[in-house]
Amino acid sequence: xxxxxxxxxxxxxxxxxxxxxxxxxxxxxxxxxxxxxxxxxxxxxxxxxxxxxxxxxxxxxxxxxxxxxxxxxxxxxxxxxxxxxxxxxxxxxxxxxxxxxxxxxxxxxxxxxxxxxxxxxxxxxxxxxxxxxxxxxxxxxxxxxxxxxxxxxxxxxxxxxxxxxxxxxxxxxxxxxxxxxxxxxxxxxxxxxxxxxxxxxxxxxxxxxxxxxxxxxxxxxxxxxxxxxxxxxxxxxxxxxxxxxxxxxxxxxxxxxxxxxxxxxxxxxxxxxxxxxxxxxxxxxxxxxxxxxxxxxxxxxxxxxxxxxxxxxxxxxxxxxxxxxxxxxxxxxxxxxxxxxxxxxxxxxxxxxxxxxxxxxxxxxxxxxx
Amino acid sequence: xxxxxxxxxxxxxxxxxxxxxxxxxxxxxxxxxxxxxxxxxxxxxxxxxxxxxxxxxxxxxxxxxxxxxxxxxxxxxxxxxxxxxxxxxxxxxxxxxxxxxxxxxxxxxxxxxxxxxxxxxxxxxxxxxxxxxxxxxxxxxxxxxxxxxxxxxxxxxxxxxxxxxxxxxxxxxxxxxxxxxxxxxxxxxxxxxxxxxxxxxxxxxxxxxxxxxxxxxxxxxxxxxxxxxxxxxxxxxxxxxxxxxxxxxxxxxxxxxxxxxxxxxxxxxxxxxxxxxxxxxxxxxxxxxxxxxxxxxxxxxxxxxxxxxxxxxxxxxxxxxxxxxxxxxxxxxxxxxxxxxxxxxxxxxxxxxxxxxxxxxxxxxxxxxxxxxxxxxxxxxxxxxxxxxxxx
Numbered sequence: 001x002x003x004x005x006x007x008x009x010x011x012x013x014x015x016x017x018x019x020x021x022x023x024x025x026x027x028x029x030x031x032x033x034x035x036x037x038x039x040x041x042x043x044x045x046x047x048x049x050x051x052x053x054x055x056x057x058x059x060x061x062x063x064x065x066x067x068x069x070x071x072x073x074x075x076x077x078x079x080x081x082x083x084x085x086x087x088x089x090x091x092x093x094x095x096x097x098x099x100x101x102x103x104x105x106x107x108x109x110x111x112x113x114x115x116x117x118x119x120x121x122x123x124x125x126x127x128x129x130x131x132x133x134x135x136x137x138x139x140x141x142x143x144x145x146x147x148x149x150x151x152x153x154x155x156x157x158x159x160x161x162x163x164x165x166x167x168x169x170x171x172x173x174x175x176x177x178x179x180x181x182x183x184x185x186x187x188x189x190x191x192x193x194x195x196x197x198x199x200x201x202x203x204x205x206x207x208x209x210x211x212x213x214x215x216x217x218x219x220x221x222x223x224x225x226x227x228x229x230x231x232x233x234x235x236x237x238x239x240x241x242x243x244x245x246x247x248x249x250x251x252x253x254x255x256x257x258x259x260x261x262x263x264x265x266x267x268x269x270x271x272x273x274x275x276x277x278x279x280x281x282x283x284x285x286x287x288x289x290x291x292x293x294x295x296x297x298x299x300x301x302x303x304x305x306x307x308x309x310x311x312x313x314x315x316x317x318x319x320x321x322x323x324x325x326x327x328x329x330x331x332x333x334x335x336x337x338x339x340x341x342x343x344x345x346x347x348x349x350x351x352x353x354x355x356x357x358x359x360x361x362x363x364x365x366x367x368x369x370x
Numbered sequence: 371x372x373x374x375x376x377x378x379x380x381x382x383x384x385x386x387x388x389x390x391x392x393x394x395x396x397x398x399x400x401x402x403x404x405x406x407x408x409x410x411x412x413x414x415x416x417x418x419x420x421x422x423x424x425x426x427x428x429x430x431x432x433x434x435x436x437x438x439x440x441x442x443x444x445x446x447x448x449x450x451x452x453x454x455x456x457x458x459x460x461x462x463x464x465x466x467x468x469x470x471x472x473x474x475x476x477x478x479x480x481x482x483x484x485x486x487x488x489x490x491x492x493x494x495x496x497x498x499x500x501x502x503x504x505x506x507x508x509x510x511x512x513x514x515x516x517x518x519x520x521x522x523x524x525x526x527x528x529x530x531x532x533x534x535x536x537x538x539x540x541x542x543x544x545x546x547x548x549x550x551x552x553x554x555x556x557x558x559x560x561x562x563x564x565x566x567x568x569x570x571x572x573x574x575x576x577x578x579x580x581x582x583x584x585x586x587x588x589x590x591x592x593x594x595x596x597x598x599x600x601x602x603x604x605x606x607x608x609x610x611x612x613x614x615x616x617x618x619x620x621x622x623x624x625x626x627x628x629x630x631x632x633x634x635x636x637x638x639x640x641x642x643x644x645x646x647x648x649x650x651x652x653x654x655x656x657x658x659x660x661x662x663x664x665x666x667x668x669x670x671x672x673x674x675x676x677x678x679x680x681x682x683x684x685x686x687x688x689x690x691x692x693x694x695x696x697x698x699x700x701x702x703x704x705x706x707x708x709x710x711x712x713x714x715x716x717x718x719x720x721x722x723x724x725x726x727x728x729x730x731x732x733x734x735x736x737x738x739x740x741x742x743x744x745x746x747x748x749x750x751x752x753x754x755x756x757x758x759x760x761x762x
Contacts (some may be wrong), residue, residue: 014507014746020620039624040529042521044512044573048493052512060511062522062747064623070747072511072519098510 001089002032002069013069034087036065038079038101051093054251059115063087063101073099074115078107090119090340093250093300095293111338114254120340121259121302124149126201131156131183131238136313137263138206139166140330145204146175148334151255154196156181158188183207183234193241198249203242204261204333207234210315214276227281235262235285239292250299259302261333262289266307266350269357272368274319293342304336309349322348374611374640382469383599383606384757386415387591387718391554392703396487396586400432400706401443403485407588408444411481415592415604424450424477424593426468428460428484428707430496450477458654458742459614460484460710461589462753466612468593478598485588486706493584496706503746516656517581519744521573524659526624528575530674533662535575537677539566541658541693542579542700544685549697551687551727556583556703579700580657587705589715607721607736607757611640614753628660628741629752630667638669641756645669648756649733650720651691652713654741655698660749664739668754692730695720714738714755721759734762 003012005019006026018025041061044052052058059075063085071087079085085101092098100119102110111122123145130145132138133155142153154177155170170178179196182188183205209230211223218224239260249257267275268282286305293303310316312323324347332346345351356364388410390403404427412419425448427437435443437453450471454460461484468480486492493515500509508519527533543563549555561579569578592604599606613636615629630637638644645668653664662676670691671679683691696702696716699709717736719725725733739754 014503016503040522040526042518042525042573042576043571044518044521045571046573047512047518048515049509049512055512058512060518060522062526062624070623072508072522072747074511092510094510096510099507 001029002067003027004030004032011065011068013065013071032065033067035104036063036071036085036087036101038062038075038081038083038085039064039070041075041079041081055118061101063099071099073101074119076100076102076110076113076116078103078110078113091302091342092119095297117254121202121304121337122148123202123334123337125151125255126258127152127154127199128202128204129154129156129196129200129242130204130206131181132206132208133157133170133178134164135206135208136166136326137208137311137329139169140326141204141206141333142170142176144327144330144334148338151175152177152199154179154200156183156192158182183238184229186237189237189241193245197242197245200242200246201249201255201257202259202261202337203238203246205235205238206263207231208263208313209281210275210278210313212275212278212315212318214273218277224277227277228284231281232284232288235288243292243296246301247296247299250296250301257299257301259304259337260292260296261304261306261337263306263308263329264289266309266345266353269307270353270361270364270368302340302342304341304344306332306336306344306346307350307354308346309353324349374636376636376640377473378640379469379473379609379611381596382473382609383594383596384465384609384718385592385594385599385604385606386411387715387722388414388589389554389712389715390485390588392556392585392587392705394488394556394583394585394703395490397489398487398586400429400485400487401435401440403487403586403588404429404432404440404483405444407483407485407590408481411483411590411592415602417479417602419444419446422446422479422481423448424468424471424480426452426454426464426480426482428454428456428464428710429486430706431486431492448477450480456710456742456751457707458656458710458749459740459751459753460707460742461714462612462710462738462740462755463614465593465609465714465755466614466753469609469612472593472595478594480593481590482593482711483588483590484707484711486586486708488584488586488706501743501745507746516744517576518573519747520657520660521576523625523748524580524657525575527626527659527663530626531677533659533677535567535577536563537680538580538658538662539563540680541655541661541685542566544689545655545694545698546701547686548695548728549701552696552702553727555697555701556585557697557701576657580659582656582699582704582709585703585705587703587708589705589708589711591711591715591718605722605724605760607718607759610643610756610758611637612753612755613637614751616751618752625748626663627673628663628667628749630664630739630754631673634667634669637754637756643735643756648735648737649692650695650717650730650736651693652698652717652736652738653694654710654713654739655694655700656704656709656741658700660741661694664741668737668739687728687730692733695725695728695730710740710742713740717757721757721762723759723761734759
């Protein structure tokens with residue numbers, strides 16, 4: 001995203017309030033062509049900022065964008081002066097969007113670049129905790145993370161003596177460790193954190209507790225209480241048990257702790273009365289996630305929220321398609337981590353709600369009431 | 371040669387150049403340093419502080435003060451006041467404004483002063499808060515101030531014109547030789563080209579001796595009409611011409627030239643002199659490669675021939691091209707905004723024949739240049755002045 005003048009079409013960078021070509025104030029951020037050429041590079045060996053001093057030598061360069069502006073950028077190690085590069089904005093450890101230049105084509109082990117990994121939360125070489133292995137999403141997440149090169153995937157299962165579908169996918173597999181975890185139980189989360197808390201680089205919160213219904217067709221608060229216990233208080237238990245160690249390990253070498261992932265219903269953003277109380281529990285989790293993101297930031301640990309529409313699982317059986325395949329959620333987790341993102345919308349329903357919310361939130365509220 | 375349509379600086383002079391000896395670190399404030407410079411300039415001119423009716427200040431570290439607050443701080447009552455935040459171009463800009471003010475009788479005696487302190491953390495704090503573009507689009511890249519930004523400019527310049535580190539190093543080595551004669555220079559040991567080349571890299575191709583030493587210090591001089599100087603019995607240097615330019619050549623994708631190149635014709639035309647006529651040259655040397663660029667852009671050689679120029683000339687005090695005679699910022703130290711003044715103040719001492727141990731014999735005609743404010747990817751401001759001593 002770069003600013004582009006609505007009057008004369010010129011691109012501008014760094015961000016400003018008036019177009020340097022025509023002084024128009026109409027500068028909108030748009031998706032800009034990503035290609036540029038590396039004009040010059042330098043390796044900073046003794047930066048004055050403590051973060052970079054710790055990580056020196058650090059390579060940066062000046063990139064002339066095909067669309068006009070020149071940009072200071074962090075460089076992938078395979079970038080060569082004079083050659084084309086592809087630019088993206090990445091969130092650095094402080095949560096600031098910074099320009100990153102990669103070579104135009106693929107190069108061997110491209111994602112393993114030291115400076116690139118600093119901007120992302122790539123699961124490769126890292127240890128991951130998937131909190132709920134009983135769910136299909138949890139099982140797909142385990143498989144996708146393993147395929148992405150995670151060193152170890154711990155997978156939480158509550159009451160592990162009770163058999164469950166897909167159990168054979170988790171037990172006895174190289175690099176997958178089934179651990180006892182009931183996120184809604186404070187003692188269970190604390191016990192597991194005492195055991196593996198210092199080894200969790202990425203935590204994928206796959207807590208799933210979906211029940212239909214809103215307010216008037218339910219009696220009492222028992223279901224709502226379960227929803228809060230599982231989703232909201234479960235989130236708190238996990239955060240308090242694993243968050244502090246993750247925050248402390250944010251700079252722990254090249255495979256430091258890197259990210260926290262939540263899978264949230266997109267109806268956290270706009271209530272869906274058919275699943276109204278569930279939507280509210282998700283909204284609570286969303287709000288809490290922003291708090292956790294802020295609290296993890298000093299350690300350089302990212303928080304990724306994945307918003308999904310109804311997933312193709314048993315609790316959404318009565319909901320007509322389109323529904324999101326659990327595998328698509330799992331793949332989104334991996335691609336979000338690889339890209340170092342803070343937010344992703346998975347599936348058509350989630351994407352539609354994102355767009356409609358931006359255009360007309362009141363209309364969306366009315367139309368969800370159907 | 372270009373003809374200048376500008377009003378000549380007839381009868382405008384500069385006097386009483388003073389330097390408050392630099393200190394690597396100081397627990398004093400910028401206001402203290404500026405106060406010392408004002409006190410020294412008043413003492414040197416033999417005037418009272420109340421005779422100063424115009425004030426122009428530059429500083430990076432005076433907090434929320436500007437010139438107005440300083441008038442009360444120092445007990446000055448002025449009728450002309452300016453605060454110039456142009457970094458390395460501040461001295462030339464101050465001189466230009468002050469000259470026109472006294473020429474128009476808006477003021478009679480303008481004190482131009484720059485001073486900065488350097489606490490152990492000042493430099494880093496200045497970097498962090500330098501400018502908005504810098505905060506947005508440079509600081510988050512670990513550039514750590516100007517080093518990495520100038521490294522990119524230096525690398526591109528050196529590659530484009532086939533300049534070696536040894537070529538650039540000649541400038542730094544010659545300035546160190548000059549600094550050894552300046553008792554107030556912070557650098558007090560000789561520097562050989564071998565040592566220069568063997569220095570540790572800071573941000574390739576910038577190595578240790580390409581970098582200035584941030585420090586505390588202050589510089590000042592007075593601007594007045596020649597009849598004022600005569601009535602005070604003050605030796606004074608005549609201002610012959612000036613140029614100033616900001617954000618020049620914005621379409622150059624990288625900086626290979628500064629704004630001087632845009633205005634050089636006028637600089638010499640207004641002064642009525644040629645580059646060859648100059649006895650001393652004081653460039654703005656935040657990095658020696660920027661000095662090399664100035665040799666080209668100020669007309670001492672053609673673009674791309676800066677390296678050959680430094681190979682062919684001796685840049686020391688006794689040499690055929692006396693340059694940055696105090697040791698410059700590279701060897702005397704960079705006292706923040708006073709770094710902009712260092713060359714001009716030393717140049718004035720030279721043409722007034724009062725430079726003492728760094729005096730160039732028969733120096734009558736001098737040039738001082740300024741450069742500054744690497745807001746984002748390039749130095750935005752450039753300026754230069756030509757002035758003559760009473761002997762010319």
